[in-house]
Amino acid sequence: MISLHDDGPERSILARLILPKSTVEDDPLEELHGLAATAGTQVVDELTQKRGTPDHSTYLGKGKVEELRLMVEKYEADVIFFDNDLNPAQVRNLETATKAKVIDRTELILDIFAAGARTHESRLAVELAQLEYSLPRLKRMWTHLSRQSMGVGMRGPGEKQLEVDRRLAQKRIHDLKEELSRVESRRERQVAARNDVPTISLVGYTNAGKSTLMNALTEAGVLAQDKLFATLETRTRRWHLPNWGHVLISDTVGFIRDLPHSLVASFKSTLEETRQADLLMHVADASSPNVFEQITAVYKVLEELGVRAKDTLLVLNKIDAIENPQLLNRVLDRYPHAIPVSAKSKKGLQALQEIVGEALSRGFLDVEVDVAHHDGKLLSYLSAKGKIESRDFGDSHVTVRVRMPxxxxxxxxxTALRVAPTKLSLQNTVPTADVAETQEVPDVGDEPTDVSSTSSEVA
Structure with a gap:
C-alpha cells in the first residue's frame, strides 16, 4: 500500500469532511496526523470542510476538491488521507481530479495494522479485514484493462479478470474465517484453562500508555512506543499483587474512534483475554484534550466485542504530563472514582495495586473449611483454586482457612465436613467506596458513567 521514495517518505495531505453529527475535537485532524505519521509519511498540509451532507461523487465540495488539487501540485504530494470512509467511486473521482493517491480512514488503519502485525494470528486477522474491505472495490483495480463489446456472452478481458479475482478473494476470505475460527476456539480453551488464577486485561485508547503501565507493574519489558497502535498482539505476564499473590495481566491492542468493524471482528480471538478477564483496567490518557471522547470510544468498542458487563477500573494515566491541575480535576469531577497515575514516573501505582486487590476480592470468599484427614483430593483442590491462609490439625479433620473464588x-x-465464613481480610486495603463498581457498558452514543495476541506469552 504505502511505499517510500528513495529520497524520503511519501508526502501526504490530510482531509476531513465534518458532518453535523460529527464529534469535533479542538484539532479535528490531530488523530489523523498521528495515523499518517505512524504510516511513515510526511504531512505537508491539511484541509477541512463543514457540510450538511457529503457530495455523492467527490465527498467534498467542488471548491474544496480544487483546493486539494492545488495543494497536491504545490507540495508534489503523493497521497491524500481522508478522516472519513469513502466509497470506491468517490475515491476514483478524487484521484482523477487531484492526480494523487486517495486513501480513506479504514484503508489507512488497515495498512498500519498490516505493517505492524508480527504473529501468525494477527497477520491472518489483518489479511481477512483487508480482503473484506477490498472485495467491493476490486472493480476500480481493473479499469486499465479493455472491455470488448462483442455481443451477448462475449465479455472483455477486464471483466473476466475481475470475476476471477472476486472468486479468489471470496475463497480466501472463507479459508481465513475457518482458520481464525480454529484459532479462536484454541484461544478460548487456553484462556479458560487459567480460571484458577485471576486475570486482568488492560484496555484503552491507542497510545494511552497501557504497555508502559504494564512494564511499570510487572517489569515485563514489552514494547512501549509513543505512537498509535504500537501493540497489535496480546501479551500476558504474571503480576505479583501485594497482599494478594500472583495474577495474570494482559496488554491488548489499543482502540480508536471509528475502528473498522471488520477489524474488530477479525481481532476477536486476539481480544479473547478481554472477553474472559475477571477485571478490566481501562487506561485513559488524562493529558489528552480529547480524553472524554476517547473514553466513550473505548466503551463503544467494548460493546462491539460483547463485553457488556465487566468489573472495570478507570485508570487516568500520564498525570505527569498535565501542567494545569484544573485539567485533571475536570476529569475527576466527571469520574470521581478514577485512579490517577503516571506509569512513566510510577506515581500512584501503590494506590492502584491496593484498589485492584480490593476489586478482585469482590469475587472471592474468605471461608473456614473442615476437611477429613483422608480427603486429600479436597485439600489439593483448595490449594489449587484458593489461597491457603492457615491450617489447624485436629483429631479427625483439618480446619483450613482459605480465600476461594x-x-x-x-x-x-x-465434600467438606463444614464450611463457614471467616473474617479474614486483605491488609492495607482501601474502602470499597474508592473502588469502581460493576457497570454495564453504555449504549452507543451515551456518555459512560465512571466505574472505578495474538499469541499470549506468560513470562
Whole structure:
C-alpha cells in the first residue's frame, strides 16, 4: 500500500469532511496526523470542510476538491488521507481530479495494522479485514484493462479478470474465517484453562500508555512506543499483587474512534483475554484534550466485542504530563472514582495495586473449611483454586482457612465436613467506596458513567 521514495517518505495531505453529527475535537485532524505519521509519511498540509451532507461523487465540495488539487501540485504530494470512509467511486473521482493517491480512514488503519502485525494470528486477522474491505472495490483495480463489446456472452478481458479475482478473494476470505475460527476456539480453551488464577486485561485508547503501565507493574519489558497502535498482539505476564499473590495481566491492542468493524471482528480471538478477564483496567490518557471522547470510544468498542458487563477500573494515566491541575480535576469531577497515575514516573501505582486487590476480592470468599484427614483430593483442590491462609490439625479433620473464588465453592460444599465464613481480610486495603463498581457498558452514543495476541506469552 504505502511505499517510500528513495529520497524520503511519501508526502501526504490530510482531509476531513465534518458532518453535523460529527464529534469535533479542538484539532479535528490531530488523530489523523498521528495515523499518517505512524504510516511513515510526511504531512505537508491539511484541509477541512463543514457540510450538511457529503457530495455523492467527490465527498467534498467542488471548491474544496480544487483546493486539494492545488495543494497536491504545490507540495508534489503523493497521497491524500481522508478522516472519513469513502466509497470506491468517490475515491476514483478524487484521484482523477487531484492526480494523487486517495486513501480513506479504514484503508489507512488497515495498512498500519498490516505493517505492524508480527504473529501468525494477527497477520491472518489483518489479511481477512483487508480482503473484506477490498472485495467491493476490486472493480476500480481493473479499469486499465479493455472491455470488448462483442455481443451477448462475449465479455472483455477486464471483466473476466475481475470475476476471477472476486472468486479468489471470496475463497480466501472463507479459508481465513475457518482458520481464525480454529484459532479462536484454541484461544478460548487456553484462556479458560487459567480460571484458577485471576486475570486482568488492560484496555484503552491507542497510545494511552497501557504497555508502559504494564512494564511499570510487572517489569515485563514489552514494547512501549509513543505512537498509535504500537501493540497489535496480546501479551500476558504474571503480576505479583501485594497482599494478594500472583495474577495474570494482559496488554491488548489499543482502540480508536471509528475502528473498522471488520477489524474488530477479525481481532476477536486476539481480544479473547478481554472477553474472559475477571477485571478490566481501562487506561485513559488524562493529558489528552480529547480524553472524554476517547473514553466513550473505548466503551463503544467494548460493546462491539460483547463485553457488556465487566468489573472495570478507570485508570487516568500520564498525570505527569498535565501542567494545569484544573485539567485533571475536570476529569475527576466527571469520574470521581478514577485512579490517577503516571506509569512513566510510577506515581500512584501503590494506590492502584491496593484498589485492584480490593476489586478482585469482590469475587472471592474468605471461608473456614473442615476437611477429613483422608480427603486429600479436597485439600489439593483448595490449594489449587484458593489461597491457603492457615491450617489447624485436629483429631479427625483439618480446619483450613482459605480465600476461594465464589464460583469454585460448589465442590467444597459437596465434600467438606463444614464450611463457614471467616473474617479474614486483605491488609492495607482501601474502602470499597474508592473502588469502581460493576457497570454495564453504555449504549452507543451515551456518555459512560465512571466505574472505578495474538499469541499470549506468560513470562
Amino acid at each position: 465464589a464460583g469454585a465453592m460448589g465442590v467444597v460444599h459437596q
